[in-house]
Amino acid sequence: MFHFFLAVTPTYRTLLPPRLNSVECPIRWVGCALLGILVGCSEPGQETGGYPLRPIKLIVPFGAGGGSDTFGRIIQNAIETHDLLPQPMVIINVPGAGGTIGSRRVKNARPDGYTLLLLHEGILTARHSGSASYGAEAFAQIAGTGNATQVIAVADTSPHRDLVSLMNAAKQKPDSIVFSANIGAPSHFAGLMLESKQPGAAFRYTQTGGGAKRFAALQGGHVDVSAFSIAEYVQFKQSGMRALALLGPDRHPDLPRLATAREQGFDVISQNMQFWWAPLGTPDDRVAVIADALFAAMQTREVREKLAEMKITDATFRGQPLNNELADRGRRIAAVAPSSGAELPNFANIVVGCLVFTGLLALIQTIRRRRAGESPDMDLGRPANSKTTNRKLLLGISLLTIGYVSVLQFRLMGFVPATAAYAMASGGVLAFPLVRTRRIKFASAAVTLMAVTLMMSVVMHYLFTKVLVVDLP
Numbered sequence: 135m136f137h138f139f140l141a142v143t144p145t146y147r148t149l150l151p152p153r154l155n156s157v158e159c160p161i162r163w164v165g166c167a168l169l170g171i172l173v174g175c176s177e178p179g180q181e182t183g184g185y186p187l188r189p190i191k192l193i194v195p196f197g198a199g200g201g202s203d204t205f206g207r208i209i210q211n212a213i214e215t216h217d218l219l220p221q222p223m224v225i226i227n228v229p230g231a232g233g234t235i236g237s238r239r240v241k242n243a244r245p246d247g248y249t250l251l252l253l254h255e256g257i258l259t260a261r262h263s264g265s266a267s268y269g270a271e272a273f274a275q276i277a278g279t280g281n282a283t284q285v286i287a288v289a290d291t292s293p294h295r296d297l298v299s300l301m302n303a304a305k306q307k308p309d310s311i312v313f314s315a316n317i318g319a320p321s322h323f324a325g326l327m328l329e330s331k332q333p334g335a336a337f338r339y340t341q342t343g344g345g346a347k348r349f350a351a352l353q354g355g356h357v358d359v360s361a362f363s364i365a366e367y368v369q370f371k372q373s374g375m376r377a378l379a380l381l382g383p384d385r386h387p388d389l390p391r392l393a394t395a396r397e398q399g400f401d402v403i404s405q406n407m408q409f410w411w412a413p414l415g416t417p418d419d420r421v422a423v424i425a426d427a428l429f430a431a432m433q434t435r436e437v438r439e440k441l442a443e444m445k446i447t448d449a450t451f452r453g454q455p456l457n458n459e460l461a462d463r464g465r466r467i468a469a470v471a472p473s474s475g476a477e478l479p480n481f482a483n484i485v486v487g488c489l490v491f492t493g494l495l496a497l498i499q500t501i502r503r504r505r506a507g508e509s510p511d512m513d514l515g516r517p518a519n520s521k522t523t524n525r526k527l528l529l530g531i532s533l534l535t536i537g538y539v540s541v542l543q544f545r546l547m548g549f550v551p552a553t554a555a556y557a558m559a560s561g562g563v564l565a566f567p568l569v570r571t572r573r574i575k576f577a578s579a580a581v582t583l584m585a586v587t588l589m590m591s592v593v594m595h596y597l598f599t600k601v602l603v604v605d606l607p
């Protein structure tokens with residue numbers, strides 16, 4: 135990265151008028167040295183000692199209090215209680231868009247093992263439903279823990295007593311039975327899998343949300359059927375819910391009388407496993423450290439008791455068994471995935487396009503001025519033509535901002551050096567007219583600029599990552 139900075143420094147110098155470039159300013163070289171130090175110090179993987187050396191952020195892409203959040207906090211508590219990691223694991227809830235907002239945050243995080251993701255089959259269903267343009271291949275696999283089997287249930291007042299009756303009705307009157315689901319999530323794909331096993335059957339899906347909302351929709355008569363976890367079913371059944379089938383390979387010991395879908399003639403398995411992920415490129419030894427801690431936590435007495443209460447089967451996978459499990463689940467989901475999904479905009483291409491377009495506008499303006507016999511720098515810093523100066527300042531800051539965003543987007547530099555370079559360059563563009571017209575002294579402007587650069591880069595990085603435990607590029 136230091137070589138990258140040295141390469142772009144001459145480019146920034148060409149933006150300055152000859153008068154300033156002709157001045158040998160020690161402060162300028164001090165600034166360059168400062169940026170070089172920042173670049174070197176911010177390179178990932180420069181830590182000495184064992185991993186982890188600071189708190190690990192665990193992104194749960196759903197709201198607090200939900201099933202994934204509860205599961206994560208059970209494991210977090212076991213890791214802390216038994217000192218399974220030398221540093222704490224901090225859970226950060228990033229809900230929205232069916233888990234894709236939080237997963238994208240981890241996907242774009244630095245692959246240093248300090249930002250992890252806890253996400254179930256949603257990471258597979260989001261890709262196939264079009265909610266996200268990426269899937270499990272965009273992450274480093276750590277482990278799979280727990281297994282929550284889904285239950286197909288209706289309200290107590292429903293005429294359907296078993297899964298056969300429900301599917302026959304869905305075939306005789308397609309789109310007449312309303313299936314409550316979180317579209318693109320495992321509950322949605324449970325319905326799609328059932329449809330695939332009954333040719334001609336079709337549910338009418340409606341977006342509802344979590345288990346509590348789906349149960350309320352059943353009770354209110356707004357929907358006819360939905361999928362729930364076993365724990366949700368046990369919680370709600372006394373209030374008026376009837377289970378039709380268990381979507382697991384075998385009957386569950388807590389529900390011995392509930393037949394599986396397979397026993398009723400529908401070869402459907404839909405189980406939620408909590409998968410742990412890291413950004414792609416995370417070192418294998420760090421992935422192994424987290425996996426070891428998770429496996430040890432799953433063996434503790436309190437975790438086993440809590441999972442039993444939540445009706446979650448004790449299961450742990452890593453390595454090749456985890457790959458096989460993900461491949462098997464992925465095949466089942468892909469077999470019933472909608473034929474087309476929504477295409478998400480490519481932010482990187484948009485940024486590059488804006489940069490090229492802005493550069494072309496600047497080139498056209500420069501050519502027009504030269505043909506008119508004007509000097510590109512004739513108005514810079516002169517109050518007599520403030521409109522031209524303001525346009526140049528706006529253009530310069532716009533180009534720098536687009537370049538700054540592009541550098542962070544493509545991970546060409548870390549947050550600290552990129553922000554330092556951006557702060558110094560943009561501050562220099564704004565301060566130069568004042569220095570040239572002698573409204574402020576050059577030394578004073580340089581010292582102020584360096585102080586602002588330090589605050590925006592190093593201090594902000596420390597504040598967000600160490601104090602507020604917030605991810606930065």
